[in-house]
Amino acid sequence: MPSYADSTNPQEIMHKVEYRWFKDEVHTARILFYLRVIPTCVERLPGPVFSRVVAPTMFLYMGHPNGKVARASHSIFVAFISSGKDSTENERALLKEQLAFYYLQRSLQGYPGITPFEGMASGVAALVRSLPAGSPALFYCIHSLVEKANILCGDISFRDTDIWKNWQGESEPFKKILELLLRLISLVDIQVLPDLMKLLAQLIIQLPKDGQNVVLNELYTQVAESDDVTRKPTLVSWLQSLSYLCYKTVSRSRASKGHESEETSTLSLPDPSNWDRMNARL
Numbered sequence: 001m002p003s004y005a006d007s008t009n010p011q012e013i014m015h016k017v018e019y020r021w022f023k024d025e026v027h028t029a030r031i032l033f034y035l036r037v038i039p040t041c042v043e044r045l046p047g048p049v050f051s052r053v054v055a056p057t058m059f060l061y062m063g064h065p066n067g068k069v070a071r072a073s074h075s076i077f078v079a080f081i082s083s084g085k086d087s088t089e090n091e092r093a094l095l096k097e098q099l100a101f102y103y104l105q106r107s108l109q110g111y112p113g114i115t116p117f118e119g120m121a122s123g124v125a126a127l128v129r130s131l132p133a134g135s136p137a138l139f140y141c142i143h144s145l146v147e148k149a150n151i152l153c154g155d156i157s158f159r160d161t162d163i164w165k166n167w168q169g170e171s172e173p174f175k176k177i178l179e180l181l182l183r184l185i186s187l188v189d190i191q192v193l194p195d196l197m198k199l200l201a202q203l204i205i206q207l208p209k210d211g212q213n214v215v216l217n218e219l220y221t222q223v224a225e226s227d228d229v230t231r232k233p234t235l236v237s238w239l240q241s242l243s244y245l246c247y248k249t250v251s252r253s254r255a256s257k258g259h260e261s262e263e264t265s266t267l268s269l270p271d272p273s274n275w276d277r278m279n280a281r282l
Contacts, residue, residue, distance in 0.1 A: 001034040002027070004056035022064050031061055035072035039079035047092040050080060055099060059106050067116050074119030077103055078126040093132075100127050100137035104144045111148070112173035121180050125187065133189040142184065142192065146199040149177045153206060178203075182218060185235065186226060193231060197238050204242065205249050212246045 008021050021027070038045075038054060045054065054076065062073040081100070084092050107120040124141060131137055152174035181200055188196055204215050216239075223235045 001038070001053060001057065002031060003053065004060055007031065007057060007060060021060070022066075028061075028064065028066065028069060031057065032069050032072060035061065035069070035076055038076050042076070042079045043083045045080075047095045051095055051099075054080075059102065062106055062119075063110055063114055065114060070114065071116050071119040074107075074116070074123050077123050081123070081126045081130045096131065097135060097137050100131065100135075101140055103127075104141055108144055108148045111177075112152075117173075117176050121176075124180060124184070128184060128187045128189075134191040138188065138192045139195060142181070142188070142196045142199060145177060145181055145184075146203055149174060149181065149203055150206075152177060153203065178215065182215070182222060185219075185222065186228065186231075190231065193234070197235075201238070201242050201245065205245055212249075216243055216246065 007027065008019075035058070042050070058073050058076045061069050062077075064070050064073070077099070081096055103123060107115050107123060109115075111117065111120060124145070127141055128138060152172075155174070181196070181203075184196060185193070185200075204212060207215065219239055219242075223232065223239055226232050226235070
């Protein structure tokens with residue numbers, strides 16, 4: 001497999017033209033071949049070899065503008081993270097943890113835009129299923145996803161209320177991230193679940209009324225259909241508290257709008273001092 005250096009700085013042409021690795025179609029075709037083959041034999045690759053030879057090129061081509069190439073890079077990551085579950089090789093387990101942090105940074109940095117959502121979602125699901133319970137990488141994963149959702153939420157929540165009318169249709173980037181977070185409720189381990197519920201609650205409460213209703217309906221359906229007797233009681237209690245907080249937030253917003261004036265309109269924003277009390281209920 002061509003190395004990272006060979007992909008970014010091919011010596012034979014460096015002195016002739018300014019090289020752009022993502023525009024080299026011939027080299028990209030070679031890389032794509034390897035990206036598709038490696039997942040079939042990743043179990044046999046020692047951790048140090050994967051780290052030294054495969055990982056740098058894999059992360060590089062996750063940022064390729066061709067979606068087919070980027071998705072193939074995500075597939076390698078999924079295959080490696082999912083490999084060796086029965087292995088006692090501590091070095092491989094440690095490498096998975098290390099790669100997980102950079103994978104999330106690299107994926108979210110290019111989303112929306114370059115990073116294909118399906119590839120990133122499969123990578124996140126593989127992380128959640130494969131890393132040990134309580135792994136720091138899992139906490140970093142949910143915090144990074146919620147942080148990204150908050151950034152995207154600021155772009156659309158109060159600008160376009162129509163996006164909530166067709167939840168199952170073509171989704172905005174924010175809605176896709178939110179859907180992924182909702183799916184993680186049934187996937188993350190019990191040690192990580194409380195953090196995820198708290199962060200999700202803070203995110204949902206910020207949404208406009210239409211958004212809150214849509215998300216709560218999705219959560220009600222998901223919890224009602226769950227047969228996980230371990231986490232379902234916790235989720236039911238959390239969802240009841242979240243519904244109450246959303247109701248109080250909407251009621252308070254309506255009351256403030258009824259009394260606001262042009263000079264005091266900025267005072268209708270939620271009081272940050274109330275967040276601790278809200279979080280305590282969850």
